[in-house]
Amino acid sequence: MSATARLPETDALVHPVYARMLRRLLEQASVETVPVLAAAGLDAQALGQDERPLSLETTRRLVVAAMAATGRPWLGLDLGGQTQVSMHGLIGYAALTASSLGDVLRVFARYSTVRNEALVWALEDDAGAEQTLLVGRECADWGPARGFYLDTVVAATLRLVEAALGELPDGLSVDWPLAAPPWSTQYQRFAPVRFRFGAPVLALRAEARVLTMACLGADPRAHATACRACEAELRALAERSLSRRVAGLLRSQPAGSYPSLTEMAALCELGPRTLMRRLAAEGRSFQALLDEARQARALWLLRHTRLPVEEVAAQLGLADTSNFSRVMRRWFGCTPGDLRRQTSAATDEAAQPGYTATPSSRTT
Template identity: 55%
Template sequence: MPMALYGWSNNPFFDHTMPAETALLQSTTLTAPIYARQLRMLLQQGAVDGDRVLAAAQLDWATLLTDDSRLPQDTVTRLVMAAMAATGKPWLGLDLAASLPVTAHGPLGIAAVTARDIGSLLAVLARYGSLRNEAFSWEWRVTPQGAVLGATEQADWGDARGFVLDLMAGAVLHLIGAATGQLPAGLRVDMPMARPPWAAQYGRYQPVEFRFGQPALALHVAPDARALPCLGADRHAHAMACGECDDALAEQAGRSIAQRVAALLAAAPAGRYPQLVEVAAAVSLTPRTLMRRLRADGVTFQQLLDTARQSRTLWLLQHTHCSVEDIAAQLGYADTSNFSRTVRRWFGATPLVLRQRDGRDG
């Protein structure tokens, strides 16, 4: 099914001209790998070659299954687009959301389903949602008409945006259903996209009302629905899960500036590594202050950039079948010979030797 059915590239409710800081965040948004694993399993169950789809995103199942490193946005986007093309289902995000067990969301999922009521569940999602995917920030507001869980998009997903919006909305609704045993009346979802031709797919969430063409993704909750108790409410389990989430937030906030910059560079698309001034803007520092802070951590920006390139090079050589020429291009090298000399300097071996050590050729 053509992706033009989405209509998001021309969506008047989403501005694709983004400031430099947001454009950099697009390159540094990280997603927990469990969602890619679950997507591959969903494809396999639908008689689609999930490994071929993974390969289109330069992933392989063995590595994805054992490596807990978060996936950068460009990798996730390639995976999503390949999966939708392979299945012909532009609503695949809804199918993936329906397949996710509570445990796929980690401590966040446990904290949600052990909350006291739907209102408490949604407050948990607002507080900890960024731990699972940094592409959205969340806000929980109680209003005279009930309450609203609102999302702010932090990245431009391009043609994969509809999949991501469907996944976010569907995942929230499935957590509510898992926690309460039903989807109650009094829920309304605002979708910031035009009504798609396949809108009947949202009927699986009855009696939830969906409104399209809205300015932002949001879940509106009537007072009666907000007070509906969770069947698995457990004060002790809830406190423990929230404690794990708080620890993760603290770890995220307490990373040194060198660790934060290293994470930004590691998540950047290969061949599109950000400049010092872009990284400084992303961490809310001036370039001069960033350089001073990095020196205090005992490292320079260039050293961190070289480390990111080395790690990406080794990963591509050992976990993909891309040619050396393609890898050189992805790393920003126009001259393959220069790339090979650089690899030899980094690792003491040529790209071909490194690949052969891993049992691959090319």
């Protein structure tokens, strides 16, 4: 693999309901939708009937064409802000019937891939700051559509939180992995939520005092029913492709922590030998999937952050930086420093008009 390697691209990532919503948003803005859809190889009639997820490339082309047609670099905020709870499917129902904000965040962390495999949420505690973080790990390279995609996901997530609680509480903040754009005042529509631009990774921070806020529609029995349905969808995804399920679980692991084969088997509710046998039937292996997850994270961190090489190695579970350099040569044919120098100029520039995606150094 060369230094120009890209993050793995899943064939089917995005539910078509979001493309339909975008089409409706264009219509509200009096934009002719036919040429926008055509730029992505989509047909309006087929889009309204086909339930198959859209590919990454199709979605990228659609987003770029839509932003160009409207002249709104903040179009993702508009789209996410108009997302109705029903658009989230079972996840929305599980969130609305949860007991508290903390349970809503757990719903996102557990079931987000049912609706969207391009970003995986994971819960992490920041005990020193008395906060819980819902960290979003990007699993695809959106290129020119990255800012739009993150805008949409975060805006839709905040609107679902607002629907569950009846308000957006003071005590929520968002770590934003892009520099503040010239139109950053657009984020004020989510006040009192605060946005910290130039953060190392995407994260929704909730102070401990707001995690216990009660949801308006709290219903333990309905919530349990919704969660069982979400679990069934997760199992259905795993049955269709166990390797895809394992890959998603590996992507969602906290930095520096990857499960062993035995631990992964337990997560999939299988025995280790059964897991190996079923992966082999799909032409994959646990070790190969683990290597791919580490490669994707290494490539992402080196291309989109300025973290020291030592910290990148640590996030891959590799404490020895010299070993990390050897592994990088095997994966990409160059050292970490070489890869960062070769790709930073081309890939770290933002793609939206006026939206600079320059990452900042990690702060301590």
